[in-house]
Amino acid sequence: MSPHPSSAPLRTAVVGTGGIARSSHLPALQELAGEGRVEIVAAVDVDADAARAFADSAGIPYAGTDLDGMLDQLRPDLVVLCTPPAVHREQSVAALRAGAWVWCEKPPSPSLADHDAVTAEEKGDDAGPYASIVFQHRFGSGARHVRRLLQEGAFGRPLVAHCQTTWYRDQAYYAVPWRGRWATEGGGPAMGHGIHQTDLLLDLMGEWSEVRGMAARLVHDVETEDVSTAQVRFASGAVATVVNSVLSPDEVSRIRIDCERATVELTHLYGYRNADWRITPAPGVPAEAVEEWSNFGTDEPSSHLAQLRSLVDDITAGRRHPTSGPGGRRTLEFITALYKSAFTDTPVRAGEIGPGDPYYTELHGGAPDWAPAGLGTPATPGKEEHA
Template identity: 55%
Template sequence: MSTPSPAAGPPTGPVRVALVGTGNIARFHAEALRSLPEQAEIVAAVDVDTEALSAFRSRFAVPAGYTDLTEMLDRERPELVHVCTPPGLHRSQVEACLGAGASVLVEKPPALSLAEAEKMAAAEGGERGPWMATVFQHRFGSGARRVRALAEAGVLGRPLVAACHTTWFRPQEYFDVPWRGRWETEGGGPTMGHGIHQMDLLLSLLGEWTEVSAVARRQARDIETEDVSLARVDFAGGAVASVVNSLVSPQEESRIRIDFERATVELVHLYGYGDDNWRITPAPGYEDEVTAAWEGGEWGTDSGHRAQVSQVLAALRGGTAPPVTSAESLRTMRLVAGVYASAFQGRPVTPADLGPESPFHTRMDGGGVRW
């Protein structure tokens, strides 16, 4: 039997999926794929750690295992590869997959720098793919989709002020994993590695950012990167937001709050949300209109890998670029780079300041931070 060619157009049956990296997060990918048998089949997994690979293959009944990505791509010709390795490997692995004609769903952060992310986007195949999508699973719960729909329909009025806080706790031992806490391998601290999820969600709700003014600190952990950052972000739509990213907060929480003219929308959760994590408070005079639109919106989908993976598979089967697209993930990466550039240069930064001439284009630390 001949193996289908990924270049042959949209998949006609279940998408042939491979995973590279079988560590912590790969489990969420495999569970999501297994729960969507009509949309996807897992054909292979790749890991340099043969024990991790073998345990993963047994647990998820993966038919083929490889220690080399290129060999897997040659032999299996997957249509989609989920890249679940540490961030320092993403660029070369994503480019290898795209070069072999396979679309990619890469874990966040998609790359270590804007320069890398732009090169990866340039390796996509254009209108017919293959494409690169990034995992930002918080966009895909029904709560976020409902807020976006109401905002787009004009029910909420203009966004005015917002808060986006990712205040988590990671003890020093968390950084014993060799790639964590280092600019070279993780690309940054909680701004790049943790708060990026909520910053992406905020951008998906508020649109283009225009200026950021930030500070970054090492408050408590013995690591190369920051363990705390705080930023003020302006948006083209007129809103201003406070963004806090922390790994030193014993009472852990992920919080987004947006005050629109006609309602406050709030999300409080930790690593993922359901409908119950969202609350809306209409402004006086708008109770009936806002409540009716809220109750009539989309409900029933938790945020998480399954919600995003099902959208990725549907897009591929429909022959369109899967979400979150390279352009959208670049916008989020640009805000991360803007936070670091502003914090380490001590001045406000706009997206236009982050072009190839900026040292923060090639490295999130701008080539060296003296704390």
């Protein structure tokens, strides 16, 4: 398929008009609409009143509840999915079959099987249409600067890393029916919260080769875990730890990478600016090198806007976006491997999980004490479970 004509705005439909659509996607789309790069043509939601209110608030001409009907009638260029994970596969496939690119909120889909079914609809054309995932932390100016320095070897070899998403979610958060359930949320904090920091870690560190995981359900009465940890080995030989929690009153998101010539650290909560990055040189590193490392350039915060701008650039240029295809699958495969390792008490290697593996189709893998009622016996809150 040819790339979208660069002179024409991408006709864009928003599917799901809840909180994330209002707070993050709509402002980003409106910014690019003001630049003539997108045109918001439709709002779709299972709640007709919600769809109409969203459309009216933003001057969107079409509002409805029927995704297939909208796709057939309007044939949008881009479909932005802000819906719960359980419907991402079905909606992504429908949009791709209608000839639209897809930008899908996280978690992208509840299993690797679902993700592969979506990418199978792309027919292997890097120019698109294809489905991409909202992994906005890759796209801030800080990540771009540090990624370039790492790839150029400016810091020397990465040796040790730490990735931390320690947040706090109370019982009211889990009162929303689809949260905390494998079938509808896909997983706990490893999937639904820490996925952004994990994705950025993998983007900066390169291919992972092995993970050893641990998971627990310590407080919340849910199917999924509420805390997980992992030890990771990368193809480069570097090692890392990953911690995901929704039990942590002192909330923070952090990545730290110790290299031969410097330590790189990012500390923030839900999004970063250049000032949230710190580079500490090893003894003996020349001052001019440190000065170059410290020049992050124009500050572009990590955000939906930053990624959307990059996505539109890629669509109009006929390029594959970095969070589509294999670039998005790597993160989902890592999280799947973390769960499999935690629930089987064994290390899991990259490429190990495929068709025929129970973790390929369900992140709980049917494991005792973790599978939903009827497939296993739920664990007792407060009791740590490894397998």
